[in-house]
Amino acid sequence: VSALPAIHRALIMPAAGEALEFVDRPLPVPGPGEALVRVRAISLNFHDLVNLMGLLNGPTFPWPRVPMSDGAGEVVALGPDVETLSVGDRVMGAFHPLWVSGPPTPEAKRQCPGDTGDGWLQEYLTFPAEALVATPAHLSDAEAATLPCAATTAWSSLALGPVGAGDVVVTQGTGGVSLFAVQFAKALGAAVILTSSSDSKLEIGAGLGADHLINYRTTPDWEKEVRRLTHGKGADLVLDLGGEQTLPRSVHACRMDGTVVIAGVLSGFGAAQLPVGYAMTHNIHLVGVTVGSVEALAELADLIADHDLHPQISHTYPWTELDEAVRVMRANEHVGKIAVTIP
Ligand SMILES: NC(=O)c1ccc[n+]([C@@H]2O[C@H](COP(=O)([O-])OP(=O)(O)OC[C@H]3O[C@@H](n4cnc5c(N)ncnc54)[C@H](OP(=O)(O)O)[C@@H]3O)[C@@H](O)[C@H]2O)c1
Numbered sequence: 001v002s003a004l005p006a007i008h009r010a011l012i013m014p015a016a017g018e019a020l021e022f023v024d025r026p027l028p029v030p031g032p033g034e035a036l037v038r039v040r041a042i043s044l045n046f047h048d049l050v051n052l053m054g055l056l057n058g059p060t061f062p063w064p065r066v067p068m069s070d071g072a073g074e075v076v077a078l079g080p081d082v083e084t085l086s087v088g089d090r091v092m093g094a095f096h097p098l099w100v101s102g103p104p105t106p107e108a109k110r111q112c113p114g115d116t117g118d119g120w121l122q123e124y125l126t127f128p129a130e131a132l133v134a135t136p137a138h139l140s141d142a143e144a145a146t147l148p149c150a151a152t153t154a155w156s157s158l159a160l161g162p163v164g165a166g167d168v169v170v171t172q173g174t175g176g177v178s179l180f181a182v183q184f185a186k187a188l189g190a191a192v193i194l195t196s197s198s199d200s201k202l203e204i205g206a207g208l209g210a211d212h213l214i215n216y217r218t219t220p221d222w223e224k225e226v227r228r229l230t231h232g233k234g235a236d237l238v239l240d241l242g243g244e245q246t247l248p249r250s251v252h253a254c255r256m257d258g259t260v261v262i263a264g265v266l267s268g269f270g271a272a273q274l275p276v277g278y279a280m281t282h283n284i285h286l287v288g289v290t291v292g293s294v295e296a297l298a299e300l301a302d303l304i305a306d307h308d309l310h311p312q313i314s315h316t317y318p319w320t321e322l323d324e325a326v327r328v329m330r331a332n333e334h335v336g337k338i339a340v341t342i343p
Helices: 046-052 147-159 176-187 199-207 222-229 247-252 276-281 294-306 319-330
Strands: 007-012 021-026 034-044 071-078 090-093 124-128 132-134 168-172 191-196 212-215 235-240 254-262 285-288 313-318 337-341
Touching (some): 034 319, 046 319, 147 176, 147 235, 147 294, 168 176, 176 191, 176 235, 191 222, 199 212, 222 247, 247 276, 313 319, 319 337
Parallel strands (some): 168 235, 235 254, 254 285, 313 337
Antiparallel strands (some): 007 021, 034 337, 071 090
């Protein structure tokens, strides 16, 4: 580790809806239980688009603040009492730093970097040591930065089945969460049905292991195709990422006593037309997910290492080109993740 600078650069959101600005700030000093991380990469999530629009506003969201929930880099200094990390360790930060393990609680989910305080879009940040997870050795920092939100959400969702060998999983679209779900479900021995708006994106999903591909533009009643592919039975677990428009179809795509994970809002935040009779008579388990714990991130990092998996990243930009990265994501031109490096 080279000598640490006295000041470093951060990209801040000055106030709700205002453009990001580069600022120089004093280097933070890690307090008890904290590590100082030289950030090397962040990744974009749908969540970050919402944040950059200034929609996360109110008493728990301070201004100005540094956005971005997901980042990875190298430990360059440690607070006085940190024994679990060493200077030089490559790490990634958990989405909910206070949620170390166990079931979700309001206290565990109280903090999110980039929302409730400064996030990862800066050269250096201090972070609770117990919320940093070792980067799998075969991954670059840009790859590691794609894991905290999207991969943890996919992992936590599959754990709600729990998905195992021989199961059938449906996942929606070719965004970050969905393509991690493809990779993890395959690693767990399940078969995967992947939906997308695009045949060419579906081919990338097939390359990651998806067994059956459905274009939801040309096959709008894709839940019927899921039932046909599963010989009328339905899928064991449906990862619903569309929300308002897709949830009713996801319930119909699910087998008796199977699980529909309510994880996304890609088609809208509003009320979904839940097929109550079907859900009741088919004993459907409807369960919401919000990312997951530090422990979940560590578990999926182990799986990624054991199976030599690499995240699907379609675009990588330096942070000076963040605007273009955001444009690509808004236009849904990406497949899997978009990474942003902080050289
Ligand atoms: N609950 C949680 O803890 C949690 C955590 C992370 C993300 N999320 C949510 O999960 C969703 C996905 O997040 P992400 O970061 O993976 O997003 P993303 O990478 O931006 O995914 C975008 C992709 O989703 C697909 N899509 C868009 N509209 C769709 C629709 N109506 N039906 C099916 N697919 C659609 C499109 O792929 P195709 O062109 O291939 O269809 C699009 O390219 C978001 O709603 C996000 O808020 C929730």
